[in-house]
Amino acid sequence: MNGQLSIEKDTFKIKEVIISGNKFNSEASGFKKKSIDSSILVDYNNRNLADMLSENTGIFIKSYGMGGTATPSFRGTGAGHTLVAWNGINIGSPMLGQTDFSLIQVGLIDDIQIYYGGASMIINDGGLGGAINLVTKPVWNKETLISLNTGIGSFGQYSGLMKVRAGNYNLQTVTKCYFQNSENNFRYLNKEEGPEPVWQTRTDNQLRIHGFIQELYFNNKKNITSAKIWYQNSDRNLPASMLTQPNTGEKQFDESLTAMLNYDASKGRSNYSFTSAWIMNKLNYVNRLASIDSRNYSQILTAKASLENSIGVNTKLKIVLDAQSSEVKSNNYDHNTTRNTATLAVSADRNVNRYGTSILFREILDKDHFLIPDFNAGAQFRLIDGKEYYFKASISRNSKIPSMNDMYWVPGGNPDLKNEYAFIYEISYEMKQNFSGPLKLIYNVSVFRYNIKDMIQWHPGVYSYWSADNIKKVNSKGVESSLSLDYTLNNLRTGVRADYSYTIAQAGGSNIENDVSSGKQLMYIPEHQANALLSFGYKIFYSSWMFNFTGKRYITVDNSKYLPGYILNNLNTGIKLSLKSTSIDINFEVRNFFNINYQSIAYYPLPGRSYMVKILFQLVK
Amino acid sequence: MKNLVKIVIVSLLIVSCNKSADYPISNYILRGGAFIVNEGNFRSGNGSLSFYSYDSLKIFNDLFVNANGRPLGDVPNSMAIKGNNAYIVVNNSGKIEIIDQSTLKSLATIQGLNSPRNISFISDNKAYVSSLYSDSVAIINLNTFSISGYINIRRTSESIAIAGNNAFIANWAQGKEIMVVNTTNDRLVDSIEVGNEPESMVFDRYGMLWVLCNGGWMRQYYAKLVEINPSVNKVVKTFTFPTKEESPTCLKIDGLGQTLYYLDDGVRQMDINSTSLPATTFIIQESGESFYKLGINPVNSDIFVTDAVDNTQRGYVLIFKNDGSFVTKQQAGIIPGSMFFKLTFETTND
Numbered sequence: 001m002n003g004q005l006s007i008e009k010d011t012f013k014i015k016e017v018i019i020s021g022n023k024f025n026s027e028a029s030g031f032k033k034k035s036i037d038s039s040i041l042v043d044y045n046n047r048n049l050a051d052m053l054s055e056n057t058g059i060f061i062k063s064y065g066m067g068g069t070a071t072p073s074f075r076g077t078g079a080g081h082t083l084v085a086w087n088g089i090n091i092g093s094p095m096l097g098q099t100d101f102s103l104i105q106v107g108l109i110d111d112i113q114i115y116y117g118g119a120s121m122i123i124n125d126g127g128l129g130g131a132i133n134l135v136t137k138p139v140w141n142k143e144t145l146i147s148l149n150t151g152i153g154s155f156g157q158y159s160g161l162m163k164v165r166a167g168n169y170n171l172q173t174v175t176k177c178y179f180q181n182s183e184n185n186f187r188y189l190n191k192e193e194g195p196e197p198v199w200q201t202r203t204d205n206q207l208r209i210h211g212f213i214q215e216l217y218f219n220n221k222k223n224i225t226s227a228k229i230w231y232q233n234s235d236r237n238l239p240a241s242m243l244t245q246p247n248t249g250e251k252q253f254d255e256s257l258t259a260m261l262n263y264d265a266s267k268g269r270s271n272y273s274f275t276s277a278w279i280m281n282k283l284n285y286v287n288r289l290a291s292i293d294s295r296n297y298s299q300i301l302t303a304k305a306s307l308e309n310s311i312g313v314n315t316k317l318k319i320v321l322d323a324q325s326s327e328v329k330s331n332n333y334d335h336n337t338t339r340n341t342a343t344l345a346v347s348a349d350r351n352v353n354r355y356g357t358s359i360l361f362r363e364i365l366d367k368d369h370f371l372i373p374d375f376n377a378g379a380q381f382r383l384i385d386g387k388e389y390y391f392k393a394s395i396s397r398n399s400k401i402p403s404m405n406d407m408y409w410v411p412g413g414n415p416d417l418k419n420e421y422a423f424i425y426e427i428s429y430e431m432k433q434n435f436s437g438p439l440k441l442i443y444n445v446s447v448f449r450y451n452i453k454d455m456i457q458w459h460p461g462v463y464s465y466w467s468a469d470n471i472k473k474v475n476s477k478g479v480e481s482s483l484s485l486d487y488t489l490n491n492l493r494t495g496v497r498a499d500y501s502y503t504i505a506q507a508g509g510s511n512i513e514n515d516v517s518s519g520k521q522l523m524y525i526p527e528h529q530a531n532a533l534l535s536f537g538y539k540i541f542y543s544s545w546m547f548n549f550t551g552k553r554y555i556t557v558d559n560s561k562y563l564p565g566y567i568l569n570n571l572n573t574g575i576k577l578s579l580k581s582t583s584i585d586i587n588f589e590v591r592n593f594f595n596i597n598y599q600s601i602a603y604y605p606l607p608g609r610s611y612m613v614k615i616l617f618q619l620v621k
Numbered sequence: 622m623k624n625l626v627k628i629v630i631v632s633l634l635i636v637s638c639n640k641s642a643d644y645p646i647s648n649y650i651l652r653g654g655a656f657i658v659n660e661g662n663f664r665s666g667n668g669s670l671s672f673y674s675y676d677s678l679k680i681f682n683d684l685f686v687n688a689n690g691r692p693l694g695d696v697p698n699s700m701a702i703k704g705n706n707a708y709i710v711v712n713n714s715g716k717i718e719i720i721d722q723s724t725l726k727s728l729a730t731i732q733g734l735n736s737p738r739n740i741s742f743i744s745d746n747k748a749y750v751s752s753l754y755s756d757s758v759a760i761i762n763l764n765t766f767s768i769s770g771y772i773n774i775r776r777t778s779e780s781i782a783i784a785g786n787n788a789f790i791a792n793w794a795q796g797k798e799i800m801v802v803n804t805t806n807d808r809l810v811d812s813i814e815v816g817n818e819p820e821s822m823v824f825d826r827y828g829m830l831w832v833l834c835n836g837g838w839m840r841q842y843y844a845k846l847v848e849i850n851p852s853v854n855k856v857v858k859t860f861t862f863p864t865k866e867e868s869p870t871c872l873k874i875d876g877l878g879q880t881l882y883y884l885d886d887g888v889r890q891m892d893i894n895s896t897s898l899p900a901t902t903f904i905i906q907e908s909g910e911s912f913y914k915l916g917i918n919p920v921n922s923d924i925f926v927t928d929a930v931d932n933t934q935r936g937y938v939l940i941f942k943n944d945g946s947f948v949t950k951q952q953a954g955i956i957p958g959s960m961f962f963k964l965t966f967e968t969t970n971d
Contacts, residue, residue: 192666192691243666243695245715245736289736289754411839460911460932465838512909516934556667556955557933603666603692 027318029349029356030378030394031119032428032446034482036112043572045107046151046159046180046614049132052106055531055548055570057114058480058501059130061101062524063600066155066184066607067207067236070102074129075117075448076476076505076525077422078455080403083120083127086134086230089277090124091258094298094326094339096283097126097403103234103254104134107149107161108176108213111135116480117424117448118376118396121360124322125343125374126400128422128452136228138172138217139165146619153589153612156183172217182207184239188605189597192242202605203246205239223265230258241603249288256281269310276303296330298404314352320345326404333408341366341401354382364419366401371419374398388432396424402468406456412467420470422452442484449477451508473508474522493537500530507557517557524601526551526565543573555602566598574614585616646681646688647723649674655916655925656707656961657938658697659954663713668697669954670709670725672963673925673938680938680951685709685718688725693718699739700961703748703763707961710737710750717750719766722963729766734759741781741788743804749788751778758790760807772807774800782822782830784851789830791819799832801854811854816845816861821871825893826878829857833872833883840865846872846881846898860898875943876919884912888926888941904945911936916960923948927957 036056044052050070054061062079063070071079080097083090084104092099106112113133120127149161159180167173184205191197211232218225238250260277278301285294306320323342347360362374378394399421407415428446435441455472479502486495505525509518521527528551535544551565574587588611595608654674659682661668670685670693685693694714701708707722717731717740735755742748748761749772757771758778778800779793787810788802799819801811816834823831830851836844844867848858862869862885869885874893881891887902904924906912913936916925922943928950929936936957940948 194691241664241666241695243692244664244713245732245734291754460929466932510931512931513907515931517931555665556935558935560935561667603695 027349027358028119028122028347028360028376028378029351029358030380030392031122031358031376032116032392032394032426032430032444033119034114034116034444036114038111041106041109041112042616045149045161045616047106048102049104049106049109049112049134050101052112053101053132055546056497056499056533058482058499058529059114060501060503060526060529060550061600063102065205065239065600065604066186066202067182067205068102068239068604069100071098072101072129072132073505073525074127075450075478075480076474076503076522077129077450077452081126081128081400081420083115083123083125083131084134085123085131086258087136087228087260087262087275088123088133089258089260089275089279089302089304090126090300090324091134091256091279092126093281093283093403094300095281095296095328095330095403095405097400097406100254103209103232105161105178105180105209105211108136108178108211108230109134110137116446117426117450118378118394118398121345121362121374121376121396121398122347125362125364125398128398128400128420128424128450136174136213136215138167138174138215138226140169140172140219142168144619144621147616148618149614149616151612151614154610155186155607156181157612158182167217170219172215172219174215174217175212176214177212178210180207180209184607186605186607186610188608190242190605192603202239202607204237204250207234207236209234222267223263226260226262228258228260228262230256230260232256239604242605243603245289248290249286251286253284254282271306271308273306273308274304277301294330294332296328296332298326298328298330300327301325315348315350318345318347318349320347328404328408332405332410333413334410337404337408339367339404354385356380356382364399364401371399371401372421374421376424388430390430391427392430393427394425396422396426398422398424402456406468409468411465412458414468417456417468418454418470420452420455422450425449438487438489440484440486443482445479445481447477447479449475451475471510473510474505475508476503476505478503478505491539493535493542495535496532497535498530498532500528502528520557520559521554523555523557524553526553528565540575540577541573542576543571546570546572550600563599563602566596567594568596568598569593581620583618585614585618587614587616588612589614646672646684646725649676649681650723650725650963651965652676653964654962655918655938656700656963657927657953657957658700658709658959658961659936660696660698660712660956660958662933662955663696666692666695667955668693668695668711670697670700671938671953671957673940673951678949680953682952682954684725685720688720689727697958698737699959701740701742702961702963703742704745706763708740708748710740712736712738712753717761731761731766731768733768738779739781741783743783743788747804749781749790749802749804751781751790753777753779753794758788758802770807772802772809774802774809776800779820780822782824784824784828784830787851789813789822789849789851791822791832793818793820793835795837797834799830799849813849813854813856815847815849815856816859817842819847821873821883823872823874823881824851824878825874825881827893828852829893831872831874831881831893833869835870836862836865836868838868840868844869846883862898871915873915873917875917875922877922880922882915882917882924884915884926887912888915888924904941913956914958914960916962918962918964920962920964925960927953927960929956932956 050061060073072082084099115131120131123131144166147163151159164175213230215228233255257280262275265272283296304322308318327338342365345362349358364371376396380392383389399419402417426448430444433441452474454470457472458466482499484497505522507517531548548568552562554562571590576585657671659669671682694711696713698712709718719729736753738751750759760770762769776792782789790800799813818835820835830849832847834845836842844862846860873882887906888904889899890903913929914927924941926939
């Protein structure tokens, strides 16, 4: 579209000689997957994954606001039910079993693949809601690219991203460095503290993030070997609710380091892939007021091997073996704790004429016992030969191993927890149509249903502290729909993109007599969510208007209280100048144009209108 | 269109009629009952104030927000009344809301307290406020509604009991002492070692101070019930609970100062002259119930128990007569906690 133009020139990568680990669209017939348009990713170079997903997909993000933690709810599931992977390797913290999307910078990522529902089982287990695979990849050509992207904005936001890509057809190196400093000292109207609303300034809300990714790729035509490192640290003050006492001295320090080695080879009708990774996560939390100093360290050693074999012309068989060893050192656990799991997934995909079918079985070995196997099956049907109109249907059983905090946190962790599991049913219709020349349409609608059982909930029990148990049932159902329409003619580019999702996620009853939460919408999950992007470009000018609607979200389990829905509008405009091998793109963005006063979590204020100027300089040689 | 306007006007009238027919809450409060402080969930700001009225035999909820147009705050913990003023200690907001005890309109807010828990009145002019995290007790000037100073007791504090010129301040979280402060000069004068985590205290009819030591929130120690002679600051009697699994809370006493009550897997009842802890429960906690706080009507000894259910949905207040017979169960707010009886002497439940 017409945002800042993709610096990666993804459209030229058709000449890629070999297999890559992500055959995103050829796997799992009948399942729903989506890749975020690379031009959208460039627009979000200096923003985080939470902002990008909430404004461009139907995934709901529960956010404590600028600088605060942001967790996803995918189709009404919990924060731990979205699997997050880097190049197919699960990078979620084994302690929390979830990922803070506010700490993942979009600018470091080349492609974001979203696997809905059972489709996530291609990546790994645990993604009941779905999976988000962050892809970084080389571009096999003989040029050197240097790009610098800086941003400066309201509330003391400064950010910088540098990418250097160099190499030839046999060797590629990619370096990306990133920093973000943000004061987040915005003004907001506090209607909660006194009878009269007062303007206040958010304090103790600073965020600093630094990180880099270094990748090396070797290609000798028959195989590709790669080594990747992703390091990141962040330091932030956690802002308090409007109702809690200020200056609690709450801080969080996160640090992560992932090192990954990958070998992909192709021989005859077989593709082999081996990946090993070491993932370190550190999370220190300090609360001066409550004298809490929580220190948490985890490391995962992972090895994944896959073999893909073609049987005949139409059938593919894939076997994936994945072994993980996780270790946690935490002053909140009784002692250092390790967990070893191994999973074996066998899948087959068959495409004949207009029919496609797929099936997958996964068996998890947890310590020394085998868990009930998971499976999925999907089918798709091309309505008209040669046209991209698909009807898809799938059924899945997927499960999630409890997080290590759920099992070992002191107090309340329960080592006897069982897996959470879900049955997922889904049908969808997808179409892609190129009308006469310049007009392109992509449309998708899906209906899904989830029955989640044995869901883990922390609850007060006979002890004065809360403990974890498999007591919760959730039934969710809903509709997702997305539309994208592009029209390009000579120097004029226009586009419309829209997403809408409707989600009913209800508590499925409990052992409590007259449980008032039973059958009620879960807290903080909007029934309605919609966003739209209207973009326009003419020669070197471009601009876009983004609209985002989030419906009301209940904040009590009996649905007696809720936060009202809100509509946000962002405007974006810029020019892109190119001269020989250099280009410069100057962009101006206004967020929350109508200065709406709103909350995503009750009593956590969010900023009104804000501005940002971004400059993207790029040199290709 | 005209019809529509008429309908609107008529319905407005109906609404306003209903409104005016509504009996103002202050009348119910004047006739006696109990305030219930609903703690709500930590950091969710969904705490609230309820009142059970003996006059109507029902609970009125969300009283603070209805009277003042703003939420009460994050985790209101306790309430006490002095003169015409009610003081609500809002723990995680670090404040005390002072409201008129019958209209419930806000009079003042004392801010800047460090995790305050309970307020205890020393005189018409002075009160002490305990703190979960700081090692000081705050001194409140009741005339100016401000913090006039701090007493460093070198321990965190929970419940406060006053006898003569001494304040007995329990060092609950990870503590095992009762700190004694002279209320005339606000100085720490003594400390009494009791059991682990002294949580609640009451005086009996002979002026003896009973301290319920919870044994630690993770049940590391045996819980104890300790009797102290406050005139000499010495332990008189100690009852040790039979197993570490027993984690009693919320010690209360009836209006006569004769019968002790506490929560321990149901409501337990014990005479102050008893030579052993009660072996049986007086009021049984049914499955699905989660008894949280206890209150005893000082006039007729009615027993009020809050049921926090699952700590996320609205809880209940269960009311029993003194013989343990069930009277009523009423829905309160989220995590109904401590109660404060506001009674006129003619109040009875008969």
